[in-house]
Amino acid sequence: MNVTTVLKGAVAASLIITSSTALAAVTKDQVVEHYADLAHAVFADALKTAEDLDTSINTFLAQPTELGLANVKQAWIAARVPYQQTEVFRFGNAIVDDWEGQLNAWPLDEGLIDYVAADYQYELGNEGANANIVANERLTIGATTLDVEIITPELVANLNEVGGSEANVASGYHAIEFLLWGQDLNGTEAGAGERPYTDYVVGEGCTNGHCERRAEYLKAASSLLIQDLQWMEKQWSSAEQGNYREQLLADNENNGLRKMLFGMGSLSLGELAGERMKVALEANSTEDEHDCFSDNTHNSHYYNEQGIYNVYTGTYVRVDGTLVDGPSIANLVEQKDRSAAKEIQKQFDLARAQVGKLVTSAEKDNQYFDQLIAANNPRGNLLVNDTIVALVAQTGSIERAATIVGVDSLSPDTADHEF
Known part of the structure; x- marks a missing residue:
């Protein structure tokens, strides 16, 4: 059984959990405080799994093998599980949203980082799209010449959006993903990236050149990921003073509920x-697929949805299997209107089941997200469209819950989309 299956089994167990606070009266300030506890738990798990990923990377680079690269890939997939559940804390909490881009920005013009196919598609006008940091110790992007001889976490961070293009993503999960899988050259056909482990072999066995610099980049990107997650974990910790958690809990409880919803x-x-x-x-x-190099997109979507459910129910299953449970928005809704609470819960369950069908499609039917969106796949298109419809309906239930608990005019961000 692989890492993904084990973790998904732990989360699946949470689907039947009823919050222990369901029968006890809760207050708004208790709900907001528990929200901070949930955030701390999930960011702490994201940090722990990023550290596990870093250990796996270092083990692999010490003696590159095909099995070693496969193990690193599994560690990356495992690290995505808690991180994707953190994204529900982005919107409404500017400290998270302003920070998130360095860890999860996408899509990216991967030619900035390493070698790519000659015909790869990149953002028009992006002068850094073929810079290839791994192969070059000096870069000229527009009128700017950059010294990239020594690859450090600080350098990687500073290269984000170099040349003014948002497609120039140098750091985070997707930069690491590309360095592990390489490009997915299969289009909407089956298959993910197939980077050979020999891209990290030092000496005569090195493929595609610059194996030592490629390893330096991978280590620097992994170290930066840990540094960033360490900082965010502290922002939600009850053991820290003067952090974001302290500000959140000092604010009006209705403002806290609004941020949650x-x-x-x-x-x-x-x-x-x-x-x-x-x-x-x-x-x-x-x-425009989220985890496009690894074909892990179905899992990223699933755990985004799980994160939304976590906040609504006040529950989170940690990567070690323990349950975080406490006062929730669901409790507040039930205290006000039991009938509405049941209807809203049903809509959440329907949405989560629908997103789960993307996982089933990938893991049982071998139809991954990049295949589902193909122009010649009407059944796949319908599955994705049905999922969009379910998410829109879920959002309506979130707005209904907001009204019930006293948060008016929620107006969730549409990202300029019409539904």
């Missing part, structure tokens, strides 16, 4: 239904 609604609507599904479906574009 706005985050849920905006991830459900504008981000997950819109940016991560609708854009790719309408353009039949694998470049």
Whole structure:
């Protein structure tokens, strides 16, 4: 059984969990405080799995083998599980949204980082699209010449959006993903990236050149990921003083509830239904697929949805299997209107089941997200479109819950999409 299956089994167990606070009266300030506890738990798990990924990378680079690269890939997939559940905290919490780009920006013009196919598609006008940091110690992008001889976490961070293009993503999960899988050259056909482990072999066995620099880049990107997650974990920790958690809990409880509900609604609507599904479906574009190099997109979508559910129910299953459980928005809704609470819960269950069909499609039917969005796959298109519809309906239930608990005019972010 692989890492993904084990972790998904732990989360699946959470689907039947009823919050232990369901029968006890809860207050708004208790719900907001538990929201901070959930955030801390999930960011701590994201940090822990990033550290596990870093250990796996270092083990692999010490003696590159095909099995070693496969193990690193599994560690990357495992690291995505808690991180994707953090994204519900982005919207409404500017400290998270402003920070998130360095860890999860996409799509990226991967030619900035390493070798690519001669015909690869990149953002028009992006002068850094073929810079290839791995192969060059000095870069000229526009009128700027950059010294990239020594690849450090700081250098990688500073190269994000170099030349003014948002497609120049140098750091984060997707930069690491590309360095592990390489380009997915299969288009909307079956198959993910197939980078050979020999791209990291030092000496005569090195393929595609610059293996030592490629390893330096991978280590630097992994170290930066850990540094960033360490900082964010502290922002939600009850053991820290003067952090974001302290500010949140000192604010009005209704403002805290608004942040919670706005985050849920905006991830459900504008981000997950819109940016991560609708854009790719309408353009039949694998470049707009979230985890495009690894074909892990179905899992990323699933755990985004799980994160929304976590905040609504006040529950989170940690990567070690333990349950975080406490006062929730669901409790507040039930205290006000039991009938509405049941209807809203049903809509959440329907949406989560629908997103789960993307996982089933990939893992049982071998139809991955990049295949589902192909122009010649009407059944796949319908599956993705049905998922978008379910997420839109879920957002309506989130807005209904907001009204019930006293948060008016929620207006979740649509990311300029029409549904």
